[in-house]
Amino acid sequence: MKHTHIILTTLVLFCLVKKTIAQTTTDVVTLWAEPFALSFNENDLYIALFYQNSISKVDITETPSTETNVLGGLNRPSALALNGNYLYIAEQSEGKVSKIDITETTPTAIDVITGLIIPMALAFNGNDLYIAESTAGKISKIDITETTPTIVEVVSGLSLPMGLAFHGNYLYIAEQAGSKVSKIDITETTPTTIDVITGLIVRALAFNGNDLYMLSLASDKISKIDITETAPTIVDVVTGLSSPRAFAFKENNLYIAQGSNFNGKISKFDLNTLSTESSFFNKTIILHPNPSSNFIQITNLNSKKSYKIFDILGVEIKKGIISNNDQIDIRNFTNGLYLLKFDNGNIIKFLKE
Numbered sequence: 001m002k003h004t005h006i007i008l009t010t011l012v013l014f015c016l017v018k019k020t021i022a023q024t025t026t027d028v029v030t031l032w033a034e035p036f037a038l039s040f041n042e043n044d045l046y047i048a049l050f051y052q053n054s055i056s057k058v059d060i061t062e063t064p065s066t067e068t069n070v071l072g073g074l075n076r077p078s079a080l081a082l083n084g085n086y087l088y089i090a091e092q093s094e095g096k097v098s099k100i101d102i103t104e105t106t107p108t109a110i111d112v113i114t115g116l117i118i119p120m121a122l123a124f125n126g127n128d129l130y131i132a133e134s135t136a137g138k139i140s141k142i143d144i145t146e147t148t149p150t151i152v153e154v155v156s157g158l159s160l161p162m163g164l165a166f167h168g169n170y171l172y173i174a175e176q177a178g179s180k181v182s183k184i185d186i187t188e189t190t191p192t193t194i195d196v197i198t199g200l201i202v203r204a205l206a207f208n209g210n211d212l213y214m215l216s217l218a219s220d221k222i223s224k225i226d227i228t229e230t231a232p233t234i235v236d237v238v239t240g241l242s243s244p245r246a247f248a249f250k251e252n253n254l255y256i257a258q259g260s261n262f263n264g265k266i267s268k269f270d271l272n273t274l275s276t277e278s279s280f281f282n283k284t285i286i287l288h289p290n291p292s293s294n295f296i297q298i299t300n301l302n303s304k305k306s307y308k309i310f311d312i313l314g315v316e317i318k319k320g321i322i323s324n325n326d327q328i329d330i331r332n333f334t335n336g337l338y339l340l341k342f343d344n345g346n347i348i349k350f351l352k353e
Helices: 002-011
Strands: 025-031 035-041 044-049 054-059 068-071 077-083 086-091 096-101 110-113 119-125 128-133 138-143 152-155 161-167 170-175 180-185 194-198 204-208 211-216 221-226 235-238 246-250 253-258 264-270 285-288 295-299 305-311 316-322 327-329 336-342 347-352
Touching (some): 025 044, 025 054, 035 077, 035 086, 035 253, 044 077, 044 246, 044 264, 054 077, 077 128, 086 119, 096 119, 138 161, 161 211, 170 204, 204 246, 235 253, 285 347
Parallel strands (some): 077 119, 119 161
Antiparallel strands (some): 035 044, 044 054, 054 068, 086 096, 096 110, 119 128, 128 138, 138 152, 161 170, 170 180, 180 194, 211 221, 221 235, 285 295, 305 316, 336 347
């Protein structure tokens, strides 16, 4: 019983609650292996098949789309990045990045850099290729124009970096073990990480304008934030996915790599369905402080809401109506876990101590 209480306490620390909304994804192609990374070249979507040790592609304009093998003989391809006619491939188990010329009928992999520690993400900034060395907890870079590229350490001390995305001079980093997204200014001689959001286990990142999309394998969903906000709020875009591992944008569609073992697939989500923001998204409702001894405050409500508070046994303890930034008095509550439920079905867990 004690072990269960610890788990529940951990779950309530961040208190990020979003309204459940209906989204529709359309399957593009089914795969016989686990898709691990995606990269577009015009209408061709390149797919890294991790356990099949290969790269395939599909033409998304075809109906139905057919998977075509591009290259085999790799060693756990974990990330892809396109630069000109070259597709750069992170090979996790080999600790290296290789490349192929996609204009060739039968491309051959050429080693670009070796000696990496579990490379899991790639991102280009000009001719500089940034590499997330996950278990080493660092980001490195190489200049691909050099005949013999030299590995340069950019930043270290990260918590399992798994995803990278550029926006201007800032490199955004998904720190999976740290349950956060951070960023660095790459123009600095010695960059320092700045937390962007916390409380979300993120595996992959991609930008669409000022919106940073974040894929969570642990939560089977894709969320987004507006990075122009001083305190960004997390908004769920697509939920109920099946072991998502990568995604990529093409025009107004979001292509998602899902599945595991022999049940992989690529699906797509039409971003046009998000054109009326208020119809699909609610900002994250925030409860703080948590845990609390005296009062809890609720922020990001767009109107007055009816609420009820239940104890862990489901007994109603309190009810009322609350507005944005109002406080609820919990001084008379017994120490323990409680559920704050709104009339629209949203539930937030909090701890009285």
